[in-house]
Amino acid sequence: MQSNCFKKREEILANKINEAGIAYFAFNNRGTEIMCYTKKTDGTKTLNGGCAYEDVLDSYYDIKGAVNKMLELGYTKIHLQGHSLGCTKIVYTYNRLKKENSNILKNISSVILLSLVDLVDLQKYDLGVDKYNKMLEFAIEKEKKNEIMDLMPYDSFEHPISVKTYLRYYRDNKEIDFARFSDKNYDFKELNNINVPLFLRWGEKDLVIQNLDELSKFLKEKINNNNLDIGYIKDTDHGYTNKEEILGEEIVKFLDKIK
DSSP states (O other): OOOOSOSHHHHHHHHHHHHTTOOOOOOOOTTOSSSEEEEOTTSOEEEEEOTTTOOGGGHHHHHHHHHHHHHHTTOOOEEEEEETHHHHHHHHHHHHHHHTTOGGGGGEEEEEEESOOOHHHHHHHHHOHHHHHHHHHHHHHHHHTTOTTSBOOGGGSSSOOBHHHHHHHHTSOTTTOOOOTTOTTOOOHHHHTOOSOEEEEEEEEOSOSSOHHHHHHHHHHHOOOTTEEEEEEEEEETTOTTOHHHHHHHHHHHHHHHO
């Protein structure tokens, strides 16, 4: 969400993982930056993405394309890793590939989720439930006027976001609302559909409203995976600032354990 794959964190993780003899393939998807343009094959410019306008479900094509590129390069054991909204995109893509009985799945060796966020809970916490409902009503009214490409009010989100994207996150979210950390009765079926080793991490000061010790215990009870590695890294934030080396070491340890 509004970021890119050229961050200091990615460089440190790449170096750490390369040292372990594992290739690191970083790539952006159409949700990179707040707004971005691409060119059509005829050379004309078209607004195609950026997190202000993206449809998160379209990330399926970007992730699938990256996996196909890795297969083309000769790699056969692929570990899908995402950060924040990237986690949501990876879990959605994995479940969609499974639903389609895709041949690609035999090459996915693990899923690594760094700072998976409960999008709905966090928004309600940040705005308050009353304001959250008002913003959703605003978006629905804009939709009725066929104005879904307009931006939401400045105080509705942490950065500019279109009505279309807002509705995907907070109304039309059946396929991406699976990090329901406050719902004690939810079965976490999307995470339980992942049949390969699963790694989850957060920073101690992450964008999670629950106590991380309690959340880790809760998810260990809910997620049925024989190779589940779940926890958090102390004294760091959502981006793992100043703890990137430790994060890399924990990922490498996980990969070494499951190989």
